[in-house]
Every structure is written in C-alpha cells, then in structure tokens.
C-alpha cells in the first residue's frame with residue numbers, strides 16, 4: 001500500500017555525505033604536514049554515520065567515537081529491543097526505571113523543547129510514531145480510531161523525572177518515549193567532544209546529514225557546508241553556509257522519511273502531537289545552524305512543527321541560533337544572521353522575506 005522510502009533515504013544520505021564532505025573540504029589541502037585524512041562510515045542510530053578526520057587523531061579516536069555512538073544507540077533508540085528507552089517504555093504505568101545520566105540529560109532537553117514549543121515538539125509522541133511506522137517495515141496510514149486511542153497517551157507534561165534517583169517514570173501504560181528527534185544531535189556533540197579530547201584538530205562529523213565541523217581547515221578558510229535540497233533525494237544542495245569550526249548544521253524535512261499512500265498523499269515523519277497526522281504547514285524543511293548539535297536537532301524539529309511564522313520568531317529570539325526555512329513553493333527564508341553566512345546557489349529557489 002505504500003512506497004517505502006527507506007532504501008532511498010540511505011542512498012540519499014550517502015550521496016549527501018559526498019556533497020557535504022566535498023563542500024566542506026574542497027579543495028583538498030596538501031596533507032603532508034597533517035597526514036592523510038582518516039575516514040570511517042558505519043550504520044548507527046538508524047543512519048549512515050561518517051567521521052572524517054582531517055588533522056590529528058587516529059584509528060583509536062575513531063574506535064572511541066563509534067563505540068560512543070553505539071552506546072548512545074543502545075540507550076536511546078526507541079526502535080531497538082533492550083535499550084534504556086525500551087525499558088522505560090516497558091515499565092510505563094508500572095514504575096520508574098533507573099537511567100544513565102546521558103539519557104536524563106537528553107530527556108531534559110527534549111522536555112525543554114516541549115515547553116518552548118507549547119507542545120508541538122513532544123518526546124512522548126511514541127504511540128503515534130509507532131502507528132505510522134514511517135521509514136520502517138509496516139509503514140501505513142493508521143485508522144482514525146487507532147489515532148484517537150493513541151493521542152491521549154501523548155503528553156510530555158506527565159513524564160516524571162527524579163533527578164536524585166536518576167529515574168524516569170511514564171505514568172500511564174501504553175506511553176512511549178521517542179528521542180528520535182534529538183538523540184542524533186546529542187550524539188554529534190559527544191563525537192565532537194571525544195575527537196577533541198583525542199587530539200583531533202579538524203574533522204567533519206556527518207550523522208546521516210546531521211553535520212558538525214570541528215577545528216580549522218588547513219588553508220584557514222571557513223568550512224563550507226551544503227544545505228540539503230529538499231526536493232532532491234540525490235543529496236544535492238540549494239546553497240552553501242560558510243561556518244567556523246565548532247558549528248553544526250541540522251535539517252528536519254519531509255523528504256527524509258516518508259511514504260506515499262495509496263491516496264497519493266505524501267506522509268512524512270514529523271507528526272503533530274495534537275492531531276496524530278504529519279505536520280502540514282507548507283514547509284518542506286528547516287535547517288538550524290548553531291554551536292550545540294543537541295539544540296540544533298531539537299530545534300530543527302521544533303521549528304518545523306511550529307511553522308514558518310512562529311518558528312522564525314522563535315529562532316530569532318534565541319542567541320547563537322540561525323535557521324533556514326524552505327517552503328513547498330521553493331521559497332527560502334533565512335533568519336537575520338543566516339542571511340550573511342548562507343548563499344543560495346540553486347536557481348530553482350528564491351530568497352524570500354516574511355511580511
């Protein structure tokens with residue numbers, strides 16, 4: 001009944017990496033003084049993760065970074081058996097579960113974005129995510145009665161956290177935590193921290209299109225990171241952002257995970273906690289540029305869910321955060337600060353301003 005986008009997403013991610021990496025690192029600098037770049041890719045956190053060390057570091061640094069990525073997956077994935085999040089979910093309605101400090105930290109951030117968004121971002125969206133299964137086996141359009149049964153289980157306001165005991169409790173049976181909108185950003189921050197601790201002086205971290213650039217390029221010029229073209233699965237970009245090291249670029253879009261139903265409608269994976277249906281507000285993607293990837297990831301989903309006007313107002317109110325919104329009419333809206341670091345290069349798109 002549906003066309004799966006999973007295979008397509010993975011291909012897009014790999015090619016997207018080629019674009020991002022070449023955009024970030026071109027032209028290749030002479031590597032004699034700094035040694036050859038070391039690169040490794042692996043499937044973690046449900047996506048292709050690629051780390052490219054351009055100055056300093058070693059295979060051991062890559063080992064440590066990938067080990068941490070797998071640890072984060074083993075704690076925070078909602079789609080995998082045996083994770084900490086799965087244990088919290090299994091104990092919904094029966095009792096609190098002790099969790100590691102990092103899970104508490106990521107959940108705390110997710111609850112912050114829930115508050116900031118007035119509930120448009122909600123890490124307890126799990127029961128609705130599970131009904132749709134978008135991007136996974138068994139994706140389908142849930143019935144109205146299924147959605148009506150799931151929606152009362154959504155509501156981050158009821159999550160109980162005991163910081164001293166380091167426990168999380170979902171008070172109603174059937175509640176499900178889903179940190180999928182924010183865990184990859186946290187993972188990028190953690191990889192950045194580990195690489196810097198291990199002496200890496202320049203690197204590109206790409207967790208399925210969630211990009212972070214670290215340190216300085218050999219020629220001293222800014223990093224150049226492509227902003228994904230939302231209409232193109234093949235990983236091309238609509239323009240380039242020029243950025244200093246220690247910056248992350250995260251996009252949430254409707255082209256990443258979706259399926260086309262028998263009704264011809266495009267159903268994507270950012271869901272409205274109020275209705276249970278994919279958010280439909282005329283946007284096709286939101287890219288956030290910031291220093292912290294957990295914030296950029298939480299915000300890209302948040303701003304998408306809020307829509308252009310409210311999302312842009314929120315982005316402009318946050319120091320150190322820039323955002324680029326793309327709508328279905330190929331209009332590109334940049335926050336004030338993004339206007340000076342981002343340059344549109346694809347003639348199919350036009351820069352626009354809010355009235």
Ligand code: ADP
Nearest residue numbers: 120121122123125180181252256269270271301
């Ligand atoms: P991606 O993970 O593809 O980079 P996002 O960061 O935007 O994209 O996260 C989307 C994921 O977040 C969904 O697959 C789902 O697990 C979860 N999610 C969907 N809708 C919401 C929402 N309104 N609030 C919080 N999380 C959501």
Ligand code: MG
Nearest residue numbers: 181297298301
């Ligand atoms: Mg996100």
